Amino acid sequence: MAIDLGYWTPVYGGFLRNVRDEGRMAATWEYIREVSVKADRLGFHTTLVPELYLNDRKGTDAPSLEAWSLSAAILAATDRLRVMTAVRPGFHLPAVLAKTVSTLDSIAPGRVALNVVAAWWAEEARQFGGVFPAHDARYAQATEFVEVLNGLWESTPFTYRGDHYDFDGTIVEPKPSSHPVIFAGGESDAGREAIAGFADAYVMHGGTLDEVRANVADMNARSERLHGRPIAEFGMPAYVIVRDTEAEAQRELDRITTVDPHSPGYASFEQFRQNSNLSLELSRREYSVGTRGLRPNLVGTAEQVAERIDEYADAGISLLLIQASPLDEELDRIAEQVFPLVGQRSLAAAG
Structure with a gap:
């Protein structure tokens, strides 16, 4: 089977919790623009733009970029790259988000996707006034949220009555040129069941x-039961280290996984672990880059x-979201050395 190769946009200025200096990587539009334009030119398929108002990699007092304004800029600066925000x-x-997505689609038709996240960071919600109900209730809210998005993109006017949202004759125009792909992730049974229903x-x-x-x-079994079809795409992040020799790659792995429990990002890792129903115990080694990217x-x-x-x-992943450091240099290396060796879905379709 073939796979699309994408990457994770470093809104936090880097991926490594244990390494303070990641070269030129910084939480600035200048750096993100450089990476985005390069990735678009090299043929990367999708970038995921994470939404975090506090920096969970470098510490809560470190700068980070807002996802939706950043996504608009990335879409305007690129020609082919799909942006999953x-x-x-x-x-x-x-309803405001539905309008935002429709506007982004007018900037870059067909290149907008969403990743619906039932948040995990209580401290961030406290600081920014976010609604942070109990775990299963967050997925019930997410279900209604997506139902409203779909309804507003499909109908005018749109009326809805739910436990979390009520709308009466709401109009969102223009509509997106095509239905934005909606991704979501979760590991609890309640989360998986909800996602199979709305994503x-x-x-x-x-x-x-x-x-x-x-x-x-x-997930395919759940989707088949609910909708009579399998899941359209399966994405997975992974931290990638490519070097000329296996020994060189191992030395780089050892360098970035030397855990410092006193590093600025360690406290947010502990909150993530405590507020998420994860299917396996996270190790401190895996904490080093987040999203279990080294696994x-x-x-x-x-x-x-x-x-x-x-x-x-072959196992079913259709979209790999690469993390690497420094990202601008490693995207070049991966495109030059790995792309020719991997069967890519987008390239195969183009041929």
Whole structure:
């Protein structure tokens, strides 16, 4: 099977919690613009723009960029790149968000996607006035949130009565040129059931091949039961280290995973662990880059990494969201050395 290769936009100025200096990576539009234009030119398929109002990688007092204004700029600066922007229902009015997405689609038709996130960071919600109900209730809210988005994109006027939202004759014009793909992720049973109901696509944390196969089978079964069809796309983040030799790659892995419990981002990691129903215990080693990005073990020579990516494609992953540091340099390396060795869906379709 083939796979689309994308990347994770570093709104926090870097991916590494244990490494303070990541070269030129910074939480600035100048750096993100450079990475976005380069990724578009190199042929990366999708970028995920995470929505975090506090910096969970470098510490809460460090700068980070706002997802939706940043996404508009990325879409305007690129020609082909799909931009998947995270949205937490507890921080947004769904009708306003529907209007925002429609406007972004007019800037870049067909290149807007969403990642609906049932938030995990209580401290962030407290500081920014976000709604932060109990875990399962956040997925019930997310379900209604997406129902409202879909309704506003499909009908004019739109009326809705729910537990979280009420609308009466609401008009959103223009409509998007095509239905934006809606991703979501979650590991609890309640989360998976909700996502299978409201999302088109599923994005999971990094996992082993067996974990991915199990996730794909479970989510496809739920979607088949609810809708009579499988999940449209399966995304997974992974931290990638490509070097000329396996030993060099291992040295880089050792450098970035030397955990400092006193690092600025460690407290947010503890909140994430406490407020999420995760399917496995997070190790401090995995904490080093977040989203369990090291668990897929995409570390080694270009040949080794490409072989591993193909194995994940065979396991059901259709979109790999690459994390690497420094990202501008590593995207060049990955495009030059790994792209020719991996069967890519977008390139195959173009041929």
